[in-house]
Amino acid sequence: MPSTRVADRSAESPLALKRRARKINRVLAEAYPYAHAELDFRNPFELVVATVLSAQTTDVRVNLTTPALFAKYPDAKALAEANTAELETMIQPTGFFRAKSRSIIALANRIVDEYDGEVPARMEDLVTLPGVGRKTANVVLGNAFGIPGISVDTHFARLSQRFGWTTSDDPVKIESDVSALIEPAEWTMVSHRVIFHGRRVCHARKPACGACPIATLCPSYGMGETDPEKARKLLKYELAPGQEELLARMRSDVSRAAEYRRQDQREAAQRSAGRPAPAFSVEVAESVGPVEDADSTRVADSTLVADSTRANDSLGAEEKS
Numbered sequence: 001m002p003s004t005r006v007a008d009r010s011a012e013s014p015l016a017l018k019r020r021a022r023k024i025n026r027v028l029a030e031a032y033p034y035a036h037a038e039l040d041f042r043n044p045f046e047l048v049v050a051t052v053l054s055a056q057t058t059d060v061r062v063n064l065t066t067p068a069l070f071a072k073y074p075d076a077k078a079l080a081e082a083n084t085a086e087l088e089t090m091i092q093p094t095g096f097f098r099a100k101s102r103s104i105i106a107l108a109n110r111i112v113d114e115y116d117g118e119v120p121a122r123m124e125d126l127v128t129l130p131g132v133g134r135k136t137a138n139v140v141l142g143n144a145f146g147i148p149g150i151s152v153d154t155h156f157a158r159l160s161q162r163f164g165w166t167t168s169d170d171p172v173k174i175e176s177d178v179s180a181l182i183e184p185a186e187w188t189m190v191s192h193r194v195i196f197h198g199r200r201v202c203h204a205r206k207p208a209c210g211a212c213p214i215a216t217l218c219p220s221y222g223m224g225e226t227d228p229e230k231a232r233k234l235l236k237y238e239l240a241p242g243q244e245e246l247l248a249r250m251r252s253d254v255s256r257a258a259e260y261r262r263q264d265q266r267e268a269a270q271r272s273a274g275r276p277a278p279a280f281s282v283e284v285a286e287s288v289g290p291v292e293d294a295d296s297t298r299v300a301d302s303t304l305v306a307d308s309t310r311a312n313d314s315l316g317a318e319e320k321s
């Protein structure tokens, strides 16, 4: 049992709640420096389509489906002209394929007709796209456009309630309640971290309280297994016992991604100064320690997803929003 438990929630002032919420976010940032969007994408179009496809299935399943899909339909125009039967066959593994097929064709048509083929970068436009609600819009804004947003999926809703951040079941109210507690610049990353924590530790039915890094900050400590050894056996993905090598690799990939980003910045600065850029040094990248900033985590997506997908496959289907 944690030595110091969170204070009685009924006596917690709004300021104390905000401080506790931000502390939870900081501890989760340390626990999951590699937190990222678990859907694979290369541009806003791919992310919005992948997010629509992810309804009622796993990100792993979507990531197995989208490479062939985007090879055949690389942009909104191509998808708008897709043959419905062919498209349904391609996305069938994601489930609800007829409705999803209708949605993404209609979505692509609207992007072509109303937005000149480019996914819009404003919430009020995104939510007019078929199949896109606030959750999907915030995923796209935060991860494809760098505009902070809180994405309330089933994990985020459940954990926000357990943390005492909200008493609501309504995603819009939850988004509003949490956005009043967490700094705007952190909205995208707190979404990733809370969802990571929900998938790996604070599960819907068997939360691993005894292995939880925020146990002392959580008023719901004790609703799950509190024995440390038994709780560790409930951990999933790269945190599960026996996955230490995968965890180390994911952390080092974040470091490497940060060096790629710095290299891009150096090259841009040298181009603007009219000087040729030096070749990138992998040795330098590999010598850099763990980095915990949002940009590096986003850049890391392309290197992390392959490993995380393999890990997820070997561990079975994830609990899914």
Ligand code: SF4
Binding pocket: 162, 201, 202, 203, 207, 208, 209, 210, 212, 213, 214, 215, 218, 219, 220, 221, 222, 223, 224
């Ligand atoms: S695992 Fe337990 S202690 Fe940790 S956040 Fe969930 S309910 Fe709270």
